[in-house]
Amino acid sequence: MSAADVISLYPAFIVEHAAPLVVVVPLIAAALAAMTPGQRPAWLITLGATGASTLLAILLLAQTMTQGVVSYALGGWVAPIGIEYRVDQLNAMILLLVGVFGFLCALYAPRSVDDEIPQSMRGLFYSCFLVCFTGLMGVAITGDAFNLFVFLEISSLSTYVLVGIGSHRDRRALTASYNYLILGTIGATFFVLGVGFLYAATGTLNIADMAERLSGLEASSTVRAGFAFIVVGLGLKVAMYPLHSWLPNAYTFAPSVVTAFLASTATKVAFYALVRFFYSVFDPGFVFEGAFWIWLVAPLGVIAMLAASVQAVFQTDIRRLFAFSSVAQVGYMLLGLSFGTAAGLGAGLLHLLNHAMMKGALFMAIGAAALRFGVMRIEEFRGLGRTMPFTMAAFTIAGLSLIGVPLTAGFVSKFALLNAALERGWWWAVVAIAVSSILALIYVGRIIEAAYLKAPPTRDGVSAARAPAPLSMLIPLWTLALANVWFGVNAGFTTSLACNAAMMLTGDGVCIGPGAAP
Amino acid sequence: MSSNHHLVLRVVAKLLIPAIALFAFYVQFHGDFGPGGGFQAGVILAVAVILYALIFGVDEARRAVPPWLVRAGCAAGVLIYAGVGVATLIGGEAYLDYDALGPEHHHGQHLGILLVELGVLTTVASVMLAIFYAFAGRAPDIPDEEW
């Protein structure tokens, strides 16, 4: 089915106003969910709104395929005066990612929420989830630098609350959320300070307009200072290696569904913002930016891949383990970005999509295990392959994808990253990717070993009974697990999404070659 | 607290609170002529209730402005704001293009900004009260006698 066919399925009114609706629908739904008394209606509203947003994101993606850039002037105030929603191939991909994962997490949520969150808070939990979803969609779609800050804070503030709700299971969620709040706010404030510098230098806040006016201002120290503040600010939100300290605790103590949602979307959207500023606002040809990539982003990415993976190996709590693994995976994406080529950026963006699938599936499987047995530590996963066979099978597929085993999505993006590194001639990056993958094999292997090779715990001589996860959890979990396999075997769709975006941003004509996909 | 405490305070507050609430609406409706608007008006309106709570007690204030109303107000303001946007969409214009709301440009813009500010007023006043109730409604863990 071609993109034009997809568009023709939607009513003309929706086609015209898809850009604001993708943000407004979840916003209205959040208000409605806060007003409804019960939790079931709130959940249904959440499911409906995230589903509708996903459909709108598909429409927007189809529109970017047929007409290039979709620009929408809010309030009829044309850019650069008004706030513009601007969708191109890069953020159409991110919108689709957020939409799909929001929907899958909404589908997954009810059983997990019933288990982990007290009755009185469930309605507001769904409302908060939708506000977070709205914020992430807004960051992805807006074409205005200050508006991006506002949406970033909308999503972050609701994230602090969502993490803090985990305190009903473990009080450490409160301190985790508090530290996240302090660091996240410092990051956002640095970002807004950087935007202020750029505004002083260019007199505009519209991203496309700013990019135009920045050309030729490379030597300006105002622009350079703005660049530095924006990088540090967004680096904190992305969990760029030395700025990642908020992430492990936040992922560990948040409710399961929140961890699954954040791991697959929040840092991804922040990474999108970083790419947007690196490639769209600032000119990749700026000397200071090129030097910054080679001397800072690439080394930090490699350090993240190695150091965070090593830390992951020594964790006992499974969610903490995968939180460190997430920091390492952000390192892969940053490394891809720092190559400065279409191949490198495309590999980074492809890894962004694939990593969302892996971590979404892994954290969903962990949440299912937590629901049935309340287990969180590696030794407690023993025998889970027998007691929860479907959950652990999906977990294993996603784990293999994380390692980068052929025929999984993780392999495709790591292979693309290797190709990009070879193309650039960075042998040390190739070595780092290999070592990091071996470390991933160790930490994933420990869990899989415990789950399949050890006997389930026994009580009074009776081995623990089989307790499969509920269907409402298995469906989204297996959707993601199968996506890991599907996009490992047939990577055409994800590769073309990432490559089109990368080629548009870098202006290069060649991206990941057809040889990348096995 | 016995009822004849703070007599002067109570009388002055009873005089002041309606004036504060009225001033909030002045700031609200003056917002499209000059300095003012929903944010400021919302805070001032919430101050009227908070002052009431400080003088007459949080329980009294909760009876006057119940928490369910506050929670509904938080959401209702967002709905008013987003609803104006949807209304402009249905009117055939871009999201939040107020021209769709009136027969001619000035009229529509006037009505649109007024409605949006009303949404802001509702949410800001409700959120301020929600924050106040959340913090003030907690029993002090150091009883008064121990001071």
Add this chain to the structure above:
Amino acid sequence: MGDLIVSHYNYWVVIVLMMMGLYVVFASGNMVKRLVGLGVFQTSVFLFYITLGKVAGGIPPILPEHEGGEDHSTTGASGAATTGGHGEDAHGAEGAHGGDGAAEHAVGGDHAGAVHHDAPIGFEFDASALDATYSNPLPHVLILTAIVVGVATLAVGLALVVGVRDAYGSIEDADISRAEYDLDANGGNA
């Protein structure tokens, strides 16, 4: 050197506040004090934006009333705020840098001038009003938004601190670490 301090005093205030705020955030072991530090830090950025908007000799960006009906004068005023916001960027940039003469200002000025002509709707006002120098209101609007974000952050932060106080009986980092350490030492999973 003295000139650098005096002519850019607003930036020095911003820098000092920012460093003070960040220092408190990182040095204090008390959770409420760290939120206070965070507030000071954010305020310094608000101040930075506000000084960007000030134009030397600029008047408030409200166009004088046009002779005529009530209706026209009101939309004139509200419309002026919008044109001013986007059209006076040139002045904003100049004011922000105290005229230290870097090339970027000229560039900013040219572009802002171009934007000015793109004003989408015609307003009714005295033509002479266009010649006046206005301060740039856009940073004020942005900071109004940022202040609201800051208030929300503070509220969420304080709510978390209240929760921590309930759960741990203290809001000092040292006490909380000790409580967690005891827990780990006892092998508990909480």
